[in-house]
Amino acid sequence: MSIVTRFAPSPTGSLHLGGVRTAIFNFLFARKNSGKLILRIEDTDQERSTVDSLDEIISSLKWLGVSWDEGPYFQSKRLDTYKKYAETLLDKSLAYKCFMTNEEIKQLKEEASKENKIYRYPKTWRNRSDHPDNADFVIRFKTPESKEIKFSDSLRGQISIDSSNIDDFIILKSDGFPTYNFASAVDDAEMGITNVIRGEDHLSNTPKQVLIFNAINKKIPTYTHVSMILGKDKAKLSKRHGAESIKNFKESGYIAIGIINYLARLGWSHGDQEIFSLNEMINLFSLDNLSKSPAIFDTEKLDWVNASHIKRSDNNNLKKLLELELYKEINVDLAIELTKAKSKNLNLLKASLGFCENEYVDISEELKSEARENDGVDLIKQFSRDLDSMDEFTEKAIRELFATFLEKNNIKMKNIASPLRIALTGSKVSPGIYEVIRILGKNLTLKRLRAFVS
Structure with missing residues (x-):
């Protein structure tokens, strides 16, 4: 017997987590059994059904990659x-x-x-x-x-x-x-x-x-x-628990596979494994491994799952998702590779790469003053000369440069890292200073440091 499942949302509002998990379970079960998933729109409540809700449901499913084989069929046309x-x-x-x-x-x-x-x-x-x-x-x-x-x-x-x-x-x-x-x-x-x-x-x-x-x-x-999805307080999931629409999660920087993985694990398991690719979920999914116990929605766990998938994601795919144009001297692949491991969502990843968009960065007067404290300008000048004299520009060479510089000047890492970070990124928050220099490259790093001290 060929398996046929269906997802049947009502277009009376946004697509929320409970409905999405239902769609995911039906999708995984159909794909696992080489079956068919039908999309049916239950729009018989004419007063509450809206075109905007329908469009959001369709676009959310497409963004997630939850594809259907037939439909959408509309009850109002039947x-x-x-x-x-x-x-x-x-x-x-x-x-x-x-x-x-x-x-x-x-x-x-x-x-x-x-x-x-x-x-x-x-x-x-x-x-x-x-x-x-x-x-x-x-x-x-x-x-x-x-x-x-x-x-x-x-x-x-x-x-x-x-x-x-x-x-x-x-x-x-x-x-x-x-x-x-x-x-x-x-x-x-x-x-x-x-x-x-x-x-x-x-x-x-x-x-x-x-x-x-x-x-x-x-x-x-x-x-x-x-089983139902509950908040941490064991109450029915609501907006105060983070029960936002898929559209909102997308806008908050979550990626589709992160959402699918996390929601699939709310009520389904395969041993102790937490992180799955889509193909793994399809191959391993079984109704026998569903739980009758209520699932607890945990934003921190969702963030961890999403971060894990960003870390595993192909850099070219992330570049498309970020829709970010970096300055021509920036090695985009290296920039994403060095920053994605510490980013729990795309918005944070994009923000961490903000210093890569232009040749120079804007620095507030307050941060300029902070960077100049404790001989900051002199230290940056010395560091620029040492960096300029480097023959090899590798991670190992950069680390050795810092070690030698700290010992020569008898200072701690923060004494040079802090003013460098401000001069190079225009911020006190950025990827690690080694990563910042590697991302910018030798020439652009020197350009920004010289511009700062001039």
């Missing part, structure tokens, strides 16, 4: 399909028209609230045939009475629930749009979905969807309801 299935259920007496008005339902809910009871639809129209003419109606599913609803969850085993816990739920609204559970089940059936991998917050929806599958005589997929 209304005839849902109507056909609803009418079939009506013909089989597995569903019925309900003419109860919103005012009547509101009154029943208020009465239930006064009595501290949970509102349940009283099945008013379940067996009635005295339908009024030209009146709005919804179509409700006729939930079987006293029946055990069973389905299999690969993570949680066999699950059963008594049908008495489920109302005669609406499947088609008066405006012709389907409800979530009806559209989801019909689409999963029509699209041949074999595996539904989604968050455990959907577990309560599954019995209703199973009823729909049985009613339309379609095979029930295998369900996998993955």
Whole structure:
């Protein structure tokens, strides 16, 4: 049997971490099994669905590299399909028209609230045939009475629930749009979905969807309801925990593989391994290695994973991601190689290379004054002469130059490194001074030092 999974976001907001992890799990499972991933847009909530949200979802998935094989399919363009299935259920007496008005339902809910009871639809129209003419109606599913609803969850085993816990739920609204559970089940059936991998917050929806599958005589997929993502305080993930959109993470300098790796490890594991390439995740992914325990979102861990991938990244790829034009005398490959190991995101990496963009750097009067303290200018002049006389410009030679210079002047490293850093980068924060000099090269280093002391 060929594996078919789906990712089915609603375009009612940005793509957040929980949804992205669901997409990643479906993507990895499909690729591991040479199967198919379908992208389905569940846009039946017309009031809240927006084009901007849809565009952001699509662009976020593309940026992450979570590719799909079919779609996107839009539920709003499949209304005839849902109507056909609803009418079939009506013909089989597995569903019925309900003419109860919103005012009547509101009154029943208020009465239930006064009595501290949970509102349940009283099945008013379940067996009635005295339908009024030209009146709005919804179509409700006729939930079987006293029946055990069973389905299999690969993570949680066999699950059963008594049908008495489920109302005669609406499947088609008066405006012709389907409800979530009806559209989801019909689409999963029509699209041949074999595996539904989604968050455990959907577990309560599954019995209703199973009823729909049985009613339309379609095979029930295998369900996998993955654990929730919580904040460090064990509360549901929210913006205060860092639950931003993927767009925000991208703008904050995270790279796609860093996000994918970190989110995949929230609920999935392969031994003690933490850092994976995309191919490794595809080859090693298994539903058997998912955890039922809630996953804890940790920004520091995300930063570490992202930094690890930046360190492992190809320099040419990083150059494209940085969109940074460096001064012509700078060895770009060397500049990235020497700075990426200490950068936890692209924004910091780009900032650390700011001193490489132009021939000279702007230095504030305050920093100039600081660099001139304690004979800073004289030390820079001496250092320039020693550097200029170097025959070999290698890392080893630069380190030896510093060692000799410190001993000759009987000073500590900070006495020369600090004024050099300011003169060469225009900042007190930069890569190590050895790295700065190697990145700039001998000629550009001397140019900047001479410009500073002149």
